Amino acid sequence: MFWVMSRFQYRCIxxxxxxxxxxxAGLFNCVGAQSFRISGYVEDSETGERVAGxxxxxxxxxxxxxxxxxxxxxxxxPASKSRISVSHVSYESAVIDLDLRTDTTLVILLDPRIVLMxxxxxxxxxxxxxxRIQMSHHTLPIQQIEEIPVLLGxxxxxxxxxxxxxxxxxREGFSQIYVRGGGADQNLxxxxxxxxxNPTHVLGIFSVFNSSALKSVELIKGGFPARYGGRxxxxxxxxxxxxxxxxxxxxxxxxxxTSKLLLEGPLVRDKASFLFSxxxxxxxxxxxxxxxxxKTYGGYFHDLNFKANYIINNRDHVHVSGxxxxxxxxxxxxxxxxxxxxxxxxxxxxxxNRLASIRWNRLIGDKIFANLITGVTSYRVTREHKQKExxxxxxxxxxxxRWRSSIVDISTRLELEYAASQRxxxxxxxxxxxxxxxxxxxxxxxxxxxQPQLNTQTESGKQFSLNELAVYLEDEIQISPQVRTNAGxxxxxxxxxxxxxxxxxxxxxxxxxxxxxxxxxLSYALMKQYLHLLTQLGSTLSQHxxxxxxxxxxxxxxxxxxxxxxRSFPRYSIDVSLEVYRKRTHGLTEFKEHFYGYQAPALGxxxxxxxxxxxxYGLEVLIERRQQRLSGWVGYTLxxxxxxxxNLNGGLSFPDxxxxxxxxxxxxxxxxxxxxxxxxxxxxxxxxxxWVPAGRYFGRIYSSELPDFLDYGPVNxxxxxxxxxxxxxxxxxxxxxxxxxxxxxxxxNVYNRQNPTIVYPKIDFQSTIRWNQVSLLQLIPALSxxxxx
Numbered sequence: 001m002f003w004v005m006s007r008f009q010y011r012c013i014x015x016x017x018x019x020x021x022x023x024x025a026g027l028f029n030c031v032g033a034q035s036f037r038i039s040g041y042v043e044d045s046e047t048g049e050r051v052a053g054x055x056x057x058x059x060x061x062x063x064x065x066x067x068x069x070x071x072x073x074x075x076x077x078p079a080s081k082s083r084i085s086v087s088h089v090s091y092e093s094a095v096i097d098l099d100l101r102t103d104t105t106l107v108i109l110l111d112p113r114i115v116l117m118x119x120x121x122x123x124x125x126x127x128x129x130x131x132r133i134q135m136s137h138h139t140l141p142i143q144q145i146e147e148i149p150v151l152l153g154x155x156x157x158x159x160x161x162x163x164x165x166x167x168x169x170x171r172e173g174f175s176q177i178y179v180r181g182g183g184a185d186q187n188l189x190x191x192x193x194x195x196x197x198n199p200t201h202v203l204g205i206f207s208v209f210n211s212s213a214l215k216s217v218e219l220i221k222g223g224f225p226a227r228y229g230g231r232x233x234x235x236x237x238x239x240x241x242x243x244x245x246x247x248x249x250x251x252x253x254x255x256x257x258t259s260k261l262l263l264e265g266p267l268v269r270d271k272a273s274f275l276f277s278x279x280x281x282x283x284x285x286x287x288x289x290x291x292x293x294x295k296t297y298g299g300y301f302h303d304l305n306f307k308a309n310y311i312i313n314n315r316d317h318v319h320v321s322g323x324x325x326x327x328x329x330x331x332x333x334x335x336x337x338x339x340x341x342x343x344x345x346x347x348x349x350x351x352x353n354r355l356a357s358i359r360w361n362r363l364i365g366d367k368i369f370a371n372l373i374t375g376v377t378s379y380r381v382t383r384e385h386k387q388k389e390x391x392x393x394x395x396x397x398x399x400x401x402r403w404r405s406s407i408v409d410i411s412t413r414l415e416l417e418y419a420a421s422q423r424x425x426x427x428x429x430x431x432x433x434x435x436x437x438x439x440x441x442x443x444x445x446x447x448x449x450x451q452p453q454l455n456t457q458t459e460s461g462k463q464f465s466l467n468e469l470a471v472y473l474e475d476e477i478q479i480s481p482q483v484r485t486n487a488g489x490x491x492x493x494x495x496x497x498x499x500x501x502x503x504x505x506x507x508x509x510x511x512x513x514x515x516x517x518x519x520x521x522l523s524y525a526l527m528k529q530y531l532h533l534l535t536q537l538g539s540t541l542s543q544h545x546x547x548x549x550x551x552x553x554x555x556x557x558x559x560x561x562x563x564x565x566x567r568s569f570p571r572y573s574i575d576v577s578l579e580v581y582r583k584r585t586h587g588l589t590e591f592k593e594h595f596y597g598y599q600a601p602a603l604g605x606x607x608x609x610x611x612x613x614x615x616x617y618g619l620e621v622l623i624e625r626r627q628q629r630l631s632g633w634v635g636y637t638l639x640x641x642x643x644x645x646x647n648l649n650g651g652l653s654f655p656d657x658x659x660x661x662x663x664x665x666x667x668x669x670x671x672x673x674x675x676x677x678x679x680x681x682x683x684x685x686x687x688x689x690x691w692v693p694a695g696r697y698f699g700r701i702y703s704s705e706l707p708d709f710l711d712y713g714p715v716n717x718x719x720x721x722x723x724x725x726x727x728x729x730x731x732x733x734x735x736x737x738x739x740x741x742x743x744x745x746x747x748x749n750v751y752n753r754q755n756p757t758i759v760y761p762k763i764d765f766q767s768t769i770r771w772n773q774v775s776l777l778q779l780i781p782a783l784s785x786x787x788x789x
Contacts, residue, residue, distance in 0.1 A: 036100040039074035039366055042067050045109040048245035052216045053139050054088045063422055063478060069239050070361055072369045074419040089626050090141045103366050128568035129575035133486045133511045135521040135564050136222030138164055142214050147669045147679045149727035151748050153255035153784030157217055158199060158207035163665040165620035165635040166221050170658045172723050172755040173777035174204040178658045179221045180583055181616025181641030182233025185533030189236045192321045194355040197379035197407060201301040201327055208325045212251055212262045213277040213305040215241045222562045222581055223509040223523030226472040226488025227427055232527045232558040240321055242309045243275035255784035257281050272310040279303050296332040317361040326352035344388045351381040371415040380406040381544055400445045407546045408436040425476040435466040439545040440597045460601040466496035466548035468530055482513040494530040497550035503528040517568040529556040532589050545597055552606030556587040574625045585614035590645060612645035632668040654715040655689040662686045677731045684724040689716035690759045723755040739789035746782035754778060
């Protein structure tokens, strides 16, 4: 399964990795003087969960760190009395006085925050937006996500992310995300470190992520650190809960469309825990009672999450996690025909993700945090059509066809973190991934009892393999009290189809403090992507085809430059940010006119595709308030995205399919009391581009009429109507003797705006071309009942 490299390829990789590894080793050996090291984990005092994104800040030195996604921190503390402030948006802040005489390991416990009145939140300077190096970065507390109005009572993480500046969901009502003019395939979506290739259920209406099972959500849409690669537009990092190490607990939710269950608890108290969650729609169970005789149709989705972890000792922690998700649409018909011929028809369309991983965290000598993760992930789409006829005399004839597209990854990654001194925080690592791709394989089978000579079975399609190897190094540097940077380099490479590709991907971000709580942020990132996602135009079902780079299909590449101004108001827990960006993309793919994926076995994939470039730029504004009874944000995006292909649209640039000039979102949550909370969101988006007919040609040859021909004119030259919608919800919570119950009422699209999901042309009785639109999601009530025990 793993590739065999030539001597030349070994030399190429050694040339790439050798200097980088020596640099990592050299930097990791540097030592700060006249200081001691304090390191450890930050944990939830009630469950023992390790908490990511906690700010551990040295007050006197005005410097600090943020716990990584595993809850680990490491600080160099001067050899004198010091005070550490510890804070997180979802927890009560803590202050610890230290007088270190040696290196120390310290586990910090934080109490969950309960907002009951308009108190002024206790914050430290280190946690403000203005002081962070990383720009174009968002973290959303799971509690906040679950309080935002939902569709059909189902909390949806991706729908919540769509409400942030720079992101949109494309067509109205769908959960897919498109970031700063990028495509759906250009988002690196991770669940516990493993790639999720299709993040949606029900053809894109719901996301695959069960919010009840998640611990944290992190979004990066620009200024990418060197530790992330393989995609061009964004990183969305989901981390599952570890499961309570203190007590057994559970949660059950019954909604309009789905139900879900979560169980967690200790396997060995304070040492090992587990978490299991499941979710399934039951719409197909109801529709069975309303179907015509002889016909059965339906659809469903389900997903399962599992995680177990074991703390071996103070230095070693092992995690095992997995995910299984599946969607299906089915149609079955049983008919009695003439001449005593009965026929059966079965059609099934299925798609889903499967992930599994094992992770080992180790603290090496109280100085280096190491994370080793190995896993497998797969995504598969299948479409089956079976038809059978029962003939007189007991003979049968049947025909079956199956189309399948899949991608399977086996990956290993080693990550190292080292707080070298108060001015340097180093990260380095190496990662390898083996991709096995089957983009559109077809199998046809014919069986006939009457005419055995017709019995055939044919298969078409080809499998591909691609191996990716990358090494990275980044250093978070405190140049001066006013200037901090994150400088990094990623060296990526890929091997497949007897070819070798490699690239240097420099990354840099800077934070320049103008004054207290005000800063300018700058970033530059070059990204490389060695996979392409092809979606056949006109396809109405999930028909994704992933293909690798090969001879004739180059990698995708992007460069993004961004600049921003950040201002924090700690007294009011308000952050304000303004960002501008410009991105250029190369190696984009589109099918050539009149070419389709099923022609690949005969012609080869390069012959079917056009290659082009993309450009996008925009301005994003975000005003956000946290930690109060009234929380939420206001976001605005002004953006433009276009594509250029030499053989499409006459070589002229045209708007991207998801180009929207204006996007506005207002999200508010209000804690009325300890038992009642209100949530509301309002969104506006200008119309997306549509390619509709500009005219029609018709004619006659002698007495015979010719079919009409529609002239579509320039690509995406028209716009669909604008979209706007108001959603509201209210939650009623009550503490019970056995736990807590929550009752949710809400309305999606309160004023019943008929937002266009699909726009298409139609010729009326006067031979005039008119636009028609389909609005799938109009006024929809939401209802759910949740118990926690």
